[in-house]
Amino acid sequence: MLKALFLVLLPTVMVFAQNQDSIFIKKIYDETLAKGEAYDNLRVLCKSIGPRLSGSTGAKKAVEYTKKVMESYGFDKVFLQDVTVPHWTRGSKEEAYFIKDGKKINVPIAALGGSVASSKSGLMAEVIEVQNFKELKDLGEQKIKGKIVFFNRPMDPTKINTFEAYGGAVDQRGGGASQAAQYGAVGVIVRSMNLRNDDFPHTGSMRYAGGGMIPAAAISTNAANELSRTLKSHPRTQFYFKQNCQTLADAPSHNVIGEIIGSEKPEEIIVVGGHLDSWDLAEGAHDDGTGCMQSIEVLRTLKALGYKPKRTIRVVMFMNEENGLKGGTTYADVAEKKKEKHLYAIESDSGGFTPRGFGIVGNDNQVNALTAFKPLLSPYGLHEIGRGSGGADIGPLAKTGTVIIGFKPDSQRYFDYHHASNDTFETVNKRELELGAASMAALVYLLDNLN
Structure with a gap:
């Protein structure tokens, strides 16, 4: 009898508790x-x-x-x-540009957190664009040595969950410098982790894991698009950047x-x-x-x-x-x-x-x-x-x-x-x-x- 009564009263008790919570x-x-x-x-x-x-x-x-x-x-x-x-610490503001049709194109840039500095006079070298680490490996040392590697894989705009899109692109920021250094690159620039096209460079953490410590920076999405277009018509375009960061x-x-x-x-x-x-x-x-x-x-x-x-x-x-x-x-x-x-x-x-x-x-x-x-x-x-x-x-x-x-x-x-x-x-x-x-x-x- 008591068990039956409990079963009858249980829904009422649960509703009361839910009402109190509401x-x-x-x-x-x-x-x-x-x-x-x-x-x-x-x-x-x-x-x-x-x-x-x-x-x-x-x-x-x-x-x-x-x-x-x-x-x-x-x-x-x-x-x-x-x-x-x-x-x-970042130090004084970074500088970056490339030359297109005789004109100096200034680039919004920000050193990646944990990066080393460039030399005091900055770094200038030819740029080679890649989308991922496999492409980097396929090019090999012969084509990469002495160059600045430009990682330009965008966040996937088809992902409704933008954190999923971020997760699919951020490896180039976090590990790109170490990967590129293995093939003799002298620097790395990375497309900002951003779905919007704008002029804001997005920094973020990176890490060195063997292969040498080369300077690494992010450039804005607009700059990445412009540089990519330029490289298609002028594949030997040179890129300059200077950064003054240090780890204390x-x-x-x-x-x-x-x-x-x-x-x-x-x-x-x-x-x-x-x-x-x-x-x-x-x-x-x-x-x-x-x-x-x-x-x-x-x-x-x-x-x-x-x-x-x-x-x-x-x-x-x-x-x-x-x-x-x-x-x-x-x-x-x-x-x-x-x-x-x-x-x-x-x-x-x-x-x-x-x-x-x-x-x-x-x-x-x-x-x-x-x-x-x-x-x-x-x-x-x-x-x-x-x-x-x-x-x-x-x-x-x-x-x-x-x-x-x-x-x-x-x-x-x-x-x-x-x-x-x-x-x-x-x-x-x-x-x-x-x-x-x-x-x-x-x-x-x-x-x-x-x-």
Whole structure:
């Protein structure tokens, strides 16, 4: 009899719980959209601090600023975690040009992060264009030695997921210099990782892995198109570029951490975060100032609503995602040594655009548990909830069984700004930013109440 009664009442209990969740999620969105502070905090980060490459003065100021913001919100605990980071500097602005029909064509160019400098007088050599590493190998040393290799494979415009397009092209930026050096190239220039045709060169990390260290730089997509056309009619065109970058000794820095301690299971941790460092060309608004300010806003919103989490909710500003991932790996190593129990980790590192959903890295049961949230989240435009990618900073936590979750905003405009000088505060829409923060807060609330 009792079993039968339970089965009758169970659907009613589930509906009641869902209604309670819906009511609180609405409160989260109301608070964030009406009283949110992420946009104003982002303005300070971008306009008063600006570029924040690891090891720089800007990175240090960003650490101090975000710690102060968290303290002002009265989180239960705010602290710094020591991290040793790479310290690469660009030096004075790069120069580049090629000669076409007797005219000097200036080229927008930016050294790739981690590259060596050219000589003080710069580098001039004939250019040879390739699309991929196989083509490079087929040409061989005889045709490449003494030349500048021009990697000109565009991001695939047919990919609706622009991160998939990025993944299909970025190997030429990351490993092109080492590959070309094996065949005697004296330098490398790479088409910017950008779907749009414009005049902004996009920097980004590269690595040397044997074969010699030759200077490497990105040129804008418009310049890449012009150079490619020129090489078809003038295959012996010479290209000049000069860059003044250098790698200094590793520098001390910090992850910035704040938390609200759980009332029932404080030893169980839900992390939400973004990376505080940015490339040096611009303000790092979408990459990843938006993710950082959204993550802080998650805790601010829950606290403002008087919510007492069952589990500890922690926000982390990771340092050094762009050129080393030292913040993420250090955080995971410390967590493992302390035997901390991280249940879920959410990262926002895809820009501050309109929310679409969440990508999940976990086993079938874990993924199914989160996809069950769709009825509660879809009224807010969060339809894309399922298997996907998480985030670089939180990825190292997966080894301890943590479910890794990536916040997914609309991706169509992200690579217009990614790693380029136009990644500024003005490109961020306040409402889209706040919708993202509310979406992440809603998910944190649901995860806190799961099981």
